[in-house]
Amino acid sequence: MTKIMFVCHGNICRSPMAEFIFKDLIKKRGVSDRFVVASCATSTEELGNPVYPPARAELARHGLDCSGKYAVQLKKSDYDNWDLFILMDDNNVRNMLRMIGTDPQNKMHKLLDYTDRGGNVADPWYYGNFDVTYADILEGCTALLDSLI
Numbered sequence: 816m817t818k819i820m821f822v823c824h825g826n827i828c829r830s831p832m833a834e835f836i837f838k839d840l841i842k843k844r845g846v847s848d849r850f851v852v853a854s855c856a857t858s859t860e861e862l863g864n865p866v867y868p869p870a871r872a873e874l875a876r877h878g879l880d881c882s883g884k885y886a887v888q889l890k891k892s893d894y895d896n897w898d899l900f901i902l903m904d905d906n907n908v909r910n911m912l913r914m915i916g917t918d919p920q921n922k923m924h925k926l927l928d929y930t931d932r933g934g935n936v937a938d939p940w941y942y943g944n945f946d947v948t949y950a951d952i953l954e955g956c957t958a959l960l961d962s963l964i
């Protein structure tokens with residue numbers, strides 16, 4: 816079983832979107848039993864808050880329900896308990912490394928690095944383009960799943 820943790824700054828937009836998109840993809844492909852999927856934040860700013868309403872609405876437009884998801888923070892001990900950490904941007908990578916130290920097992924990867932174009936998933940908290948963020952995350956999650964199965 817592969818344990819995947821999606822990571823972003825606050826765990827209210829991008830990483831929960833990735834969590835629920837990936838869960839939907841593995842369900843549709845009939846491989847849910849092969850994965851454990853969750854998401855977390857590198858910051859403490861949004862701890863305990865639900866998924867940000869525009870992110871929740873974008874997921875709902877695609878038939879995905881994220882009710883019951885609340886922001887949690889990455890812990891240093893998570894490194895030993897998860898197989899992959901899929902991060903949204905360079906800042907998330909830098910912040911996670913500050914929290915855990917190093918990545919000796921090469922578990923940390925940016926989501927869009929699984930695609931042909933690479934790069935960062937823009938934070939819709941600042942730009943408001945939740946549809947663009949959804950499309951980027953779907954592309955990245957699809958490529959990630961393809962690489963794992």
